[in-house]
Amino acid sequence: MFKKFLTSTVMGVAALGVGASIAAADVLEDVEDRGTLIAGVKADYPPFGYRDSGGDIVGLEIDLAEDIAERLDVDIELVPVVASNRMEFLEQGKVDVLIATMTNTDERAKVVDFVEPGHYASGTNILAPKKAGFTEWSDLEGKPVCGVQGAFYNRRTQQDYGAELIAFKGTSEAYTALQQGRCLAFVYDDAALLGQLENEEWSEFEMPLETIDESPWGIAVAKGEDNFREMLEEVVIDWHGSGTILELEDEYGINNTPYAKRMHEEYKSE
Incomplete structure (x- = not known):
């Protein structure tokens, strides 16, 4: 092709x-x-x-x-x-x-x-249930947030925004944990999260925050x-x-x- x-x-x-x-x-x-x-x-x-x-x-x-x-x-x-x-x-x-x-x-x-x-390039955002009502990054303080081991933005999510990060080896485990309610949001690349939101199974979720840290791949x-x-x-x-x-x-x-x-x-x- x-x-x-x-x-x-x-x-x-x-x-x-x-x-x-x-x-x-x-x-x-x-x-x-x-x-x-x-x-x-x-x-x-x-x-x-x-x-x-x-x-x-x-x-x-x-x-x-x-x-x-x-x-x-x-x-x-x-x-x-x-x-x-x-x-x-x-x-x-x-x-x-x-x-x-x-x-x-x-x-x-x-x-x-x-x-x-x-x-290519992407930024950082979260996938979260619409009912969670997140509107600002500071809303993550004290909240359990899923992440992926090795992602560079994990540290900032914890240190700058006070999230309680739960890191998984891969994205499939993190997405499953989010759907099961073991965390209230999943911090990840906005490009990937937008792709997930195209699927019906994520219709009750959103990417609610302002994307930060656009960085080249x-x-x-x-x-x-x-x-x-x-x-x-x-x-x-x-x-x-x-x-x-x-x-x-x-x-x-x-x-x-x-x-x-x-x-x-x-x-x-x-």
């Missing part, structure tokens, strides 16, 4: 303008030798990465991962990750690259190398993989400039986000 976004049938590494130096990068040598790009992706975050009715992992970021593999002329292997283990998988060499709804933060940048610019590679990172930077710029991200938002029923529109204007060809 992604061939329509490519400027040629398959864009080889040389076409990305980074020259033969890419071959010196260990991870790219490994990818070429095995003929497969191993990508860490989310499988619990519709519409960016989730399992379809047949159990396959699909979604907006999956399409992006497949595009990278196609440009490198290799197959792709998708490895599901969660917030609490994704950087560990990259550090341990279990995956070559992370495309996993991962916000680019200074703390995480100490562990992995992020591709600039970010391919970054593709991540292992520390020191500069050639791979630089190659991916060219790819992300191409996605923005060509309108690929905007088209994928349309395809997955997402209103074009301010970030995607800004980045398209910045990088589109005159």
